[in-house]
Amino acid sequence: MKCIIIGAGNAGRPVARILNHTGNQVIITDRKILEEFPPGVQKTIKTMEDEGVELMLGSDASKGIEKVDHAYVSPTVPGNSPIRKLLQDKQVKILDNDYVSKVINDILDLDIIGITGTLGKTSTTHILSDIFQSAGYNVWTCSSRMGNLLSEVIVDGIVNGLHKINDIAILELPHGTSRLMSKVDLNIGVITNIYPDHLDEFEYSMEKYVARKLFIVDSSKILVSGMQCINYLEDLRDDTIYYCQENSKCNVNGKLKDGILDITYDMPNLNINGHFETSFKLLGYYIENSIAASAAALAYG
Template identity: 25%
Template sequence: MNHPFPNIAIVGAGISGMGAAHLAYALGIPAFLSDAKPLKAKDKELLEQWGIGYEENGHSMDRLKAAAAVIKSPGIPHTSATIQALKNAGRIVLGEVDWAAQYTKAKLIGITGSNGKTTTATLCHHIIAAEKDAVLAGNVGQSLAGTLADRMQQGQPDPEVVVLELSSFQLDDVVQLKLDQGILTNITPDHLDRYEYDIRKYAASKMQLATYTTGHFIYC
């Protein structure tokens, strides 16, 4: 299998970061995880089991800059000093969903919105799963990377359809994601502290879903 990035650095553990680490392990891609906070004992145990190096309570910038690409957890803002330094150094920084999507040929359905996105994503998955091998991932339940890694290790085939619940934070991390279908439930003020208390910037973040959708786009 050809990999777009021969090695990666992961900034931030959490569900997305650990999912990316798991997928890197399943694919045999060298990876290094860095978190500004202490790591959970269980996460350390898993990283050691997967043979993935890690650090906690800070970032070794030289090591992060040495990676072919940096996978960023959605909870870390692009304005953070670490992310800005990596971008200024010319490093590719992308989100876990964007990176993981390169390793599936499934039809991708992206769903976002200020309210109702979890209900909509869950319902869509329930309906589709009645006839196809479909998984639900993203901002609900498990990360896309973690879901794909689990299936690989269990010897399961690539899913036919992936229903992705996407937060505005995850949409902000997209570099090259292509969705087959997109659904935007609504836009109401939320997470404005992340967007300089400007509803227009928040709305623009949500509307990115239309840009990344190659097929039908539904705005409820």
């Protein structure tokens, strides 16, 4: 496949790199020249060029259309833009995020746990990774500690073969990254919570924000969620495993007393129940994140 990526921004770069990695001929275009990008982005673009992506920066994207049969257009490019019309006139097939997500899904042949939500994603990701590492697993951990653009971090991990040398991937999935991960099969999906943050990115619509977060409902074989999300999920899945702090209505319930975190769990759909205690150093909201990580690890088995 010969493909042109319109826009070398946050959406276009990881798409260009993953398509190139899977054996396609890829051109990436942008009106900006290389030096106009931030230093970190310049480094990524140069890496892509070294890997075989053809750069057409600071030039008219129409010049590259004659060379290709497929195109990916960054979401920031207006729907009525001349370049979109030109692609239509030239009958160039448009690739969407679902297509790219399926490409990533075909590559990732290891078990995956994905964590989304508004608050606590990063902490939950690392607590869960520590649990699996302590159990002897080789873990590919991907969180915002590794970089601000998680889709780019995940693609970089794929290109460098991290999915081949680890037993399990534990991936933080913020709403921006969900575009490229919406069709990736998750063994366990975790939603920490959904609060009205980042609404400026969703036309100040809580409904649109919630919809973006809930991509994980269909992607997850087993879904784990904070009790705060029950109103969003109860009509979508009746097998969600809910966790919370000191609330007997949850499937996984955690209580902290005298430096001991007490976890009681009952997951009828998985036929497991029980109780354990562990020493715990109090760090505020890490209690909830630790309960979330415990619930996901127990659900995994």
